[in-house]
Amino acid sequence: MNPTTIVHIVDDDPGVRKSLQMVLESASLAVKVYESAERFLEDMDLSISGCIVLDLRMPGIDGIELLQRLRTAGHEIPVIVISAHADVPTAVRSMKLGAVDLLQKPFEPKALLEIVRRAVQKSVEINQKRAEENAIRKRLADLTTRELELLRLVVAGRSNKQIASDLNISIKTVANHRANLMAKTHALNAADLTRISTIAGIRPQ
Amino acid sequence: MNSKPIKVLLVEDNPADAVLMRETLAESHYGEFSVTVVSRLDTAIQRLTEEPFDIVLLDLGLPDSQGLDTLKRLRKQSRAIPLVVLTGLSDEAMGVQALQNGAQDYLVKGETAGNLMARAVRYAIERKNAEEAFLASEQRLALTVDAVQVGIWSFDIATEVITWSDQVARLFAVDPLTFDGKRETLFQCIHPDDREVVRNRINAARTSGKDYTSEYRIIWPDGSLHWIESRGRVMLDDNKRPVRIMGTVVEITQRKLAEEAMRSRDAELAHLNRVNTMGQMASGLAHELNQPLSAILNYASVCLAQAESDKGSRSTILMAVQEIMNETRRAGAIISRMRSFVRKQRPKNEVVDINQLVTESLSILEFELRHQKIRPKIKLAEGLPGVLADPVQIEQVLVNLIYNALEAMSEKTPPGNMLRLETRRREDGGSVEISVIDSGCGVSEETMARLFEPFYTTKSKGLGMGLNISRSIVEGHGGRLSATPNPEGGMRFSFTLAIAEGATP
Numbered sequence: 125m126n127p128t129t130i131v132h133i134v135d136d137d138p139g140v141r142k143s144l145q146m147v148l149e150s151a152s153l154a155v156k157v158y159e160s161a162e163r164f165l166e167d168m169d170l171s172i173s174g175c176i177v178l179d180l181r182m183p184g185i186d187g188i189e190l191l192q193r194l195r196t197a198g199h200e201i202p203v204i205v206i207s208a209h210a211d212v213p214t215a216v217r218s219m220k221l222g223a224v225d226l227l228q229k230p231f232e233p234k235a236l237l238e239i240v241r242r243a244v245q246k247s248v249e250i251n252q253k254r255a256e257e258n259a260i261r262k263r264l265a266d267l268t269t270r271e272l273e274l275l276r277l278v279v280a281g282r283s284n285k286q287i288a289s290d291l292n293i294s295i296k297t298v299a300n301h302r303a304n305l306m307a308k309t310h311a312l313n314a315a316d317l318t319r320i321s322t323i324a325g326i327r328p329q
Numbered sequence: 330m331n332s333k334p335i336k337v338l339l340v341e342d343n344p345a346d347a348v349l350m351r352e353t354l355a356e357s358h359y360g361e362f363s364v365t366v367v368s369r370l371d372t373a374i375q376r377l378t379e380e381p382f383d384i385v386l387l388d389l390g391l392p393d394s395q396g397l398d399t400l401k402r403l404r405k406q407s408r409a410i411p412l413v414v415l416t417g418l419s420d421e422a423m424g425v426q427a428l429q430n431g432a433q434d435y436l437v438k439g440e441t442a443g444n445l446m447a448r449a450v451r452y453a454i455e456r457k458n459a460e461e462a463f464l465a466s467e468q469r470l471a472l473t474v475d476a477v478q479v480g481i482w483s484f485d486i487a488t489e490v491i492t493w494s495d496q497v498a499r500l501f502a503v504d505p506l507t508f509d510g511k512r513e514t515l516f517q518c519i520h521p522d523d524r525e526v527v528r529n530r531i532n533a534a535r536t537s538g539k540d541y542t543s544e545y546r547i548i549w550p551d552g553s554l555h556w557i558e559s560r561g562r563v564m565l566d567d568n569k570r571p572v573r574i575m576g577t578v579v580e581i582t583q584r585k586l587a588e589e590a591m592r593s594r595d596a597e598l599a600h601l602n603r604v605n606t607m608g609q610m611a612s613g614l615a616h617e618l619n620q621p622l623s624a625i626l627n628y629a630s631v632c633l634a635q636a637e638s639d640k641g642s643r644s645t646i647l648m649a650v651q652e653i654m655n656e657t658r659r660a661g662a663i664i665s666r667m668r669s670f671v672r673k674q675r676p677k678n679e680v681v682d683i684n685q686l687v688t689e690s691l692s693i694l695e696f697e698l699r700h701q702k703i704r705p706k707i708k709l710a711e712g713l714p715g716v717l718a719d720p721v722q723i724e725q726v727l728v729n730l731i732y733n734a735l736e737a738m739s740e741k742t743p744p745g746n747m748l749r750l751e752t753r754r755r756e757d758g759g760s761v762e763i764s765v766i767d768s769g770c771g772v773s774e775e776t777m778a779r780l781f782e783p784f785y786t787t788k789s790k791g792l793g794m795g796l797n798i799s800r801s802i803v804e805g806h807g808g809r810l811s812a813t814p815n816p817e818g819g820m821r822f823s824f825t826l827a828i829a830e831g832a833t834p
Binding site: 136137139140142143144146147150151181182183184186206208209229230231232233234 | 615616617619620621622623624625626627628630631634635645648649652655656659698699700702703704
């Protein structure tokens with residue numbers, strides 16, 4: 125069975141790598157280990173939700189640089205940085221690059237487990253949100269110009285009557301367009317339609 | 330042949346004998362003789378003070394002196410003059426005694442034909458000259474030997490008997506009268522720890538015919554220790570077979586004490602340098618130890634979770650505990666490596682594998698290397714013979730040099746950085762060369778000139794002792810440490826170490 129989430133461990137120290145794998149696997153998490161950042165870049169598959177547990181000090185490409193590369197490439201996967209020797213500047217840099225947490229070795233495995241779980245959850249949510257956004261964008265792409273115009277007015281809080289007057293059309297026509305709009309966007313009500321428009325980045329008129 | 334006539338003083342109270350001898354000499358083919366005849370010993374002694382003679386022909390029976398006494402009295406007055414004694418037919422025994430009392434020859438009167446006599450005279454002169462020359466050289470040698478307090482010994486290979494000068498007896502605190510000349514008696518004076526080495530050296534010299542040298546301790550009857558330096562040369566017979574070893578011994582206790590004091594001062598400095606180096610690496614050390622510690626914590630937490638759970642897996646626990654043990658050992662190894670590096674210890678001298686030392690030095694600096702993301706290029710010559718060295722000290726030199734190289738490169742961006750470590754056997758065949766090459770900032774001309782000075786540093790953190798100590802360590806090992814700039818930037822530090830005698834590749 126394919127796991128629904130994966131925790132990636134990138135650490136050049138075999139002892140740390142193997143022990144982390146055991147901790148996470150004992151907590152029923154699916155784990156993949158990499159001995160270097162280069163290895164991770166070769167093998168990574170970020171289509172599945174999860175997180176990365178990343179060591180900072182590694183020969184070759186180090187943790188910070190890998191984090192930078194992932195962010196530049198637009199990957200949003202949560203990254204937990206672990207380090208045996210974290211100085212303040214490095215900590216600040218990694219947090220700025222969007223690391224969800226930074227743990228100093230040796231750390232409490234329970235604490236890591238909790239952080240990993242939250243990160244995995246966050247990743248699942250991010251991916252769900254992305255999926256929904258994509259679906260919504262796709263649906264909104266099907267709207268006619270008139271329907272889009274109508275949508276902006278609805279989101280702006282105008283009533284059917286006001287919209288009819290705004291667009292100089294009959295109230296009945298407005299009601300028709302509105303029914304189409306609801307059907308095409310799968311919106312449940314006016315509030316939901318507002319949510320969808322916000323996600324799609326459509327501004328009220 | 331000498332054109333100058335040989336001046337002969339003939340001391341003879343019998344006028345007939347005197348005439349006969351004068352004529353005999355005159356007729357000989359052995360050059361021209363000018364003979365002065367006196368009949369009394371006191372006249373002879375008087376004449377010898379007045380003018381130089383080449384030789385005295387002395388009849389022992391004179392009016393004013395008889396027998397050997399005549400010879401002794403003349404010798405007393407004139408030590409260096411060649412002297413031939415004239416004896417009667419029945420007096421051959423007297424002649425032999427005369428030889429023992431400083432005569433160069435004796436002639437039996439009436440028995441000696443012309444040429445034979447002249448030849449005897451000439452030979453006596455030659456013999457006396459050679460004797461004098463030998464004596465002078467002996468005296469010069471004795472003077473020298475006394476001045477430098479050298480003892481002289483000779484070891485007969487066939488009989489294994491040792492003969493020696495009094496100075497040797499003094500150095501060994503042995504009574505020269507009771508010394509039996511046996512090798513073993515002498516060996517009893519030598520410190521038990523040194524006997525084997527001395528024995529081997531002597532045997533090696535005997536077999537190879539090469540010069541022998543050795544430094545060893547002797548124990549005096551009062552229990553005091555004395556250092557001796559012994560040198561010897563193998564003497565060969567006509568068939569090139571060794572017959573004896575002759576040599577000298579000198580006491581070198583003072584030198585040894587001075588060397589020891591110097592060494593212990595050097596050792597103090599070296600230790601300070603190691604502690605200092607370790608201090609600079611402290612953060613790296615913490616990093617290195619945190620790795621096994623976090624692994625241990627992880628495994629332990631797995632054990633705990635498994636033990637607490639109803640579905641806990643025994644095999645998982647076993648595996649985790651096994652790993653805990655491995656990681657603990659690893660942490661222990663890191664600590665003991667560090668501790669042995671900074672530990673104070675007496676300098677050792679053993680046959681070491683230089684390639685292994687290079688590898689160990691790199692492992693001490695492993696975290697520094699990782700920190701700077703440097704993967705050293707290591708080119709170690711295969712089949713290098715062992716070198717005679719103190720492993721801790723040589724490791725220290727390597728750590729110093731590598732650490733310097735890393736510091737020189739710390740300002741640069743990682744991709745261009747290159748650290749090379751090389752070992753090779755030198756062309757002379759008797760030594761190995763170890764090089765640490767970096768692509769760092771290099772050194773200015775001014776710094777280059779002062780590179781090995783103590784307390785000279787261009788670093789804010791350094792004490793400026795690393796290179797100075799490294800050089801004294803290398804030189805203490807009989808090697809050389811040199812620094813040259815790389816054509817393509819950075820520096821190259823190389824040092825040499827002699828290959829241990831008899832080390833097999």
